[in-house]
Amino acid sequence: MVRTPIIRFDKVSKSYGDLDVLQQLSFDVSHGEKLALIGPSGSGKTTILRILMTLESLDSGSIFIEGEGLWHEENNGQRQVASDAHLRHMRSKIGMVFQLFNLFPHKTVLENVTLAPVLTGAMNASEARVKGLELLDMVGLSDKAEQKPAQLSGGQKQRTAIARALALQPRIMLFDEVTSALDPELVEEVLNVMRKLGEETDMTMLLVTHEMSFARDFADRVMFFDSGKIVESGTPDTLFSNPQHERTQMFLKKVIAAGLRV
Amino acid sequence: MEWDWAFAFEILPTLGKGIVVTIQATLAGSVLAMVVGLGLAIARRVKNRWIAMPASFFVSFVRGTPLLVQLYFLFYILPDIGILLSPLTAGIVGLGLHYATYTAEVYRAGIDNLPRGQWEAAKAVNLSTRATWQHIIIPQAIPPMIPALANYLVAMFKETPLLAAITVLELMNQARSIANYHYKYVEPMTMVGVFFLLVSIPSVIFLRYLERRFSTVSQ
Numbered sequence: 001m002v003r004t005p006i007i008r009f010d011k012v013s014k015s016y017g018d019l020d021v022l023q024q025l026s027f028d029v030s031h032g033e034k035l036a037l038i039g040p041s042g043s044g045k046t047t048i049l050r051i052l053m054t055l056e057s058l059d060s061g062s063i064f065i066e067g068e069g070l071w072h073e074e075n076n077g078q079r080q081v082a083s084d085a086h087l088r089h090m091r092s093k094i095g096m097v098f099q100l101f102n103l104f105p106h107k108t109v110l111e112n113v114t115l116a117p118v119l120t121g122a123m124n125a126s127e128a129r130v131k132g133l134e135l136l137d138m139v140g141l142s143d144k145a146e147q148k149p150a151q152l153s154g155g156q157k158q159r160t161a162i163a164r165a166l167a168l169q170p171r172i173m174l175f176d177e178v179t180s181a182l183d184p185e186l187v188e189e190v191l192n193v194m195r196k197l198g199e200e201t202d203m204t205m206l207l208v209t210h211e212m213s214f215a216r217d218f219a220d221r222v223m224f225f226d227s228g229k230i231v232e233s234g235t236p237d238t239l240f241s242n243p244q245h246e247r248t249q250m251f252l253k254k255v256i257a258a259g260l261r262v
Numbered sequence: 263m264e265w266d267w268a269f270a271f272e273i274l275p276t277l278g279k280g281i282v283v284t285i286q287a288t289l290a291g292s293v294l295a296m297v298v299g300l301g302l303a304i305a306r307r308v309k310n311r312w313i314a315m316p317a318s319f320f321v322s323f324v325r326g327t328p329l330l331v332q333l334y335f336l337f338y339i340l341p342d343i344g345i346l347l348s349p350l351t352a353g354i355v356g357l358g359l360h361y362a363t364y365t366a367e368v369y370r371a372g373i374d375n376l377p378r379g380q381w382e383a384a385k386a387v388n389l390s391t392r393a394t395w396q397h398i399i400i401p402q403a404i405p406p407m408i409p410a411l412a413n414y415l416v417a418m419f420k421e422t423p424l425l426a427a428i429t430v431l432e433l434m435n436q437a438r439s440i441a442n443y444h445y446k447y448v449e450p451m452t453m454v455g456v457f458f459l460l461v462s463i464p465s466v467i468f469l470r471y472l473e474r475r476f477s478t479v480s481q
Binding site for chain 1: 377379380382383385386387388389390391393397398401402
């Protein structure tokens with residue numbers, strides 16, 4: 001039996017004024033898949049994550065999460081724009097980690113993690129605390145629980161942000177260039193948490209990244225984007241060792257020339 | 263012009279009553295200005311035009327007309343449509359609503375200064391709009407705006423003599439009636455000035471302290 005894909009993009013388009021960010025984009029992601037999105041900046045990969053997290057709307061096309069419309073709902077066979085209630089229902093399936101962490105600076109590390117489960121009614125305060133400490137332990141920050149984000153290093157901030165996103169037990173995690181703002185020596189600790197997450201859970205993970213060697217080791221599939229379109233998609237080995245398209249080859253060559261790790 | 267100490271002491275209790283009213287009007291007006299101002303700032307940001315537009319209109323309207331005219335409206339004209347306010351209530355409502363349009367602007371700036379990432383993170387962890395305001399936006403936006411808010415409250419305090427125009431027996435009105443009765447202006451008016459100075463100067467010092475205290479709040 002073929003399972004419904006956990007994410008389906010069906011002819012999704014999005015533009016900002018004259019700029020077409022996504023053009024008739026269609027692809028599926030299967031349950032538990034680790035999908036890396038790579039490509040030059042402005043190619044639309046971050047927009048894909050932002051639309052999935054409902055931070056931005058789409059102009060046309062449909063997105064389905066486990067077969068259910070993300071930005072639309074069906075009422076008596078009529079297609080309607082998603083209501084706020086529907087969007088909140090869909091958001092509960094998805095977690096996101098941002099490039100610039102976006103931690104809540106007025107809350108402690110533990111509160112950053114427990115705030116949403118408590119306020120959304122998913123857990124009571126003591127359950128959330130237990131779960132929060134468990135997650136902080138998982139990302140190696142048990143000893144920082146009572147500190148404020150300002151007292152943390154960039155890598156610690158990002159690990160807190162991962163714990164925060166996991167607290168609502170999403171099925172899909174989105175990672176938007178989560179190591180781009182970090183000092184090089186702090187990158188590995190964040191990637192390690194993501195590896196651990198990949199090994200210990202069957203969570204579906206989408207990552208936009210410039211860490212090519214990580215994408216190669218970690219992802220089940222890599223998609224190369226340019227100008228809002230998928231140029232090439234395949235296993236990391238195929239895409240990195242034997243890219244079929246000229247644009248993919250040029251991009252990888254440039255990345256190597258820039259000294260980034262491949 | 264001679265200063266009459268005996269007269270000054272004689273009128274002190276009456277002026278004292280006025281001081282109490284002045285302080286009442288300032289405190290109640292401040293609370294109103296802070297609460298309504300926040301409401302206006304939030305209302306102007308909501309997507310629903312039927313809430314945002316009237317709020318914007320109200321702000322422009324109140325800012326575009328003098329406080330004295332507004333006080334006259336509240337006290338002398340509202341009774342024509344059946345709304346009767348006591349002088350002090352009308353005064354507090356007038357001061358509070360007038361300054362709410364200024365504090366609304368302070369709130370707006372404070373809210374706009376928060377990074378967009380805070381809104382996005384709140385959405386990503388699925389907080390409701392209400393929870394986002396209550397737990398993420400307002401607690402972060404308020405501390406940096408405290409000096410600016412306090413500044414408007416000091417300004418409001420110095421505007422309270424306008425309430426004399428709608429028969430509120432605040433400090434200025436008490437002083438004026440004493441002066442008119444005795445034909446002696448030096449003592450009551452000087453004492454009014456001294457009282458305002460005694461409150462304003464410490465307030466300014468306190469404001470400087472607030473500015474230092476909250477400008478160093480870091481992320």
